[in-house]
Amino acid sequence: MASKIYECIEKIGNRIIEEKEFLTELDREIGDADHGINMARGFSEVLAILPKDSDNIGELLKKTGMTLLSKVGGASGPLYGTAYMQAGKVCAGKTSLTPEDGKAIFEAVIAGIQKRGKAVKGEKTMLDAIIPASEAYSAAIDGGASLPDALDAMCKAAEEGVEFTKTIIATKGRASYLGERSIGHQDPGATSATYTLECIRDFVKGM
Amino acid sequence: MVGIVIVSHSWKVAEGIYDLAMQMASENEHIIAAGGMEDGSIGTDAMKIQEAIENADTGDGVAVLADLGSGIMSAEMAIEMLESDIDVRIADAPILEGAISAAVTSTSGASLDEVIEAAEEARTASKLS
Ligand SMILES: Nc1ncnc2c1ncn2[C@@H]1O[C@H](COP(=O)(O)OP(=O)(O)OP(=O)(O)O)[C@@H](O)[C@H]1O
Ligand SMILES: [Mg+2]
Numbered sequence: 001m002a003s004k005i006y007e008c009i010e011k012i013g014n015r016i017i018e019e020k021e022f023l024t025e026l027d028r029e030i031g032d033a034d035h036g037i038n039m040a041r042g043f044s045e046v047l048a049i050l051p052k053d054s055d056n057i058g059e060l061l062k063k064t065g066m067t068l069l070s071k072v073g074g075a076s077g078p079l080y081g082t083a084y085m086q087a088g089k090v091c092a093g094k095t096s097l098t099p100e101d102g103k104a105i106f107e108a109v110i111a112g113i114q115k116r117g118k119a120v121k122g123e124k125t126m127l128d129a130i131i132p133a134s135e136a137y138s139a140a141i142d143g144g145a146s147l148p149d150a151l152d153a154m155c156k157a158a159e160e161g162v163e164f165t166k167t168i169i170a171t172k173g174r175a176s177y178l179g180e181r182s183i184g185h186q187d188p189g190a191t192s193a194t195y196t197l198e199c200i201r202d203f204v205k206g207m
Numbered sequence: 208m209v210g211i212v213i214v215s216h217s218w219k220v221a222e223g224i225y226d227l228a229m230q231m232a233s234e235n236e237h238i239i240a241a242g243g244m245e246d247g248s249i250g251t252d253a254m255k256i257q258e259a260i261e262n263a264d265t266g267d268g269v270a271v272l273a274d275l276g277s278g279i280m281s282a283e284m285a286i287e288m289l290e291s292d293i294d295v296r297i298a299d300a301p302i303l304e305g306a307i308s309a310a311v312t313s314t315s316g317a318s319l320d321e322v323i324e325a326a327e328e329a330r331t332a333s334k335l336s
Contacts, residue, residue, distance in 0.1 A: 034249070034250075038250065041248075069253050069254070069281075069284060070245075070252050070253060070254040070255075071244075071245075071252075072250070073216075073244050073248065073249065073250020073251060073252065073277070074250055074251075074276070074277050075276050075277040075280060077250070077251070077252075077253070077277060077280075077281065078253060078277055078280035078281050078283070078284045079280070081253070081284065082284070116280055116283070116284070117280065173276060174276060
């Protein structure tokens with residue numbers, strides 16, 4: 001029987017693969033038209049190699065990260081690769097997670113992406129979805145909100161982050177070559193990060 | 208001899224730079240092109256770069272020349288994942304000119320620091336004067 005963590009990663013992978021064309025279109029506007037192709041290639045391989053029945057959360061996240069690192073090809077490879085591997089470290093040896101673990105995962109993921117890509121909030125990258133999502137989630141949990149409410153707040157913040165990327169100039173990644181012409185377009189990586197968070201929310205709510 | 212790894216999104220670019228460098232460093236067997244993805248598509252693959260670094264090292268260290276964006280990020284990941292203790296540095300240099308300077312300098316028996324320095328000088332060298 002497939003483990004919960006496998007099913008969650010599978011849900012994310014399937015969503016990314018479904019959105020391949022759209023993510024690639026977004027990257028055509030402000031990049032090199034490959035974000036969806038890159039991510040779908042990575043997740044196809046993840047779904048092919050991940051052991052379905054293992055409930056070792058740390059191990060599955062690490063394997064996902066290593067596979068994305070090698071198969072994605074674009075900047076999102078080392079960035080998502082690092083993100084999943086850092087999440088895997090936080091979850092080492094765990095077979096279940098608490099709402100508090102979610103906060104620790106976010107912190108490790110953000111630190112990893114920032115170390116790798118040297119970007120901060122406001123540079124029109126995936127961080128513009130992930131950082132506000134993390135802040136909203138942690139604030140909700142700390143304020144005593146229920147897990148479903150915290151996950152809703154997380155996704156709402158991520159979606160607002162994607163909207164925000166339309167208003168700013170890219171200063172990191174391929175889109176930075178466009179300068180001001182990058183305004184008006186949403187960031188592909190922030191979009192795929194938001195899909196990821198939505199899948200996690202929907203999965204956890206359905207558990 | 209210091210090894211050299213050429214990292215590009217395109218295997219054609221990496222192979223092409225390798226060919227140009229080899230014209231001036233034909234006796235150097237420690238220059239390796241690590242371009243593109245396993246299936247030939249455009250992109251960078253940290254695992255492929257890691258393997259190239261391991262194969263390029265003779266004990267004297269390895270200089271990495273990379274193109275843009277994920278070229279650098281994947282090379283950094285590759286270096287972090289190395290299992291053996293190899294002295295590796297990424298040159299902050301244009302990939303083509305840097306690779307040629309590095310190849311020539313390495314072939315003369317220079318140290319890793321000297322190879323990196325030679326590659327990085329290519330960043331400021333004027334082509335028109
Ligand atoms: N330095 C960075 N820090 C954080 N996110 C980044 C950075 N550079 C790019 N990104 C994210 O990666 C997304 C693009 O991913 P994609 O898979 O298309 O890689 P790419 O830009 O084509 O890679 P490459 O560097 O190989 O050209 C961007 O939309 C952005 O969200
Ligand atoms: Mg791209």
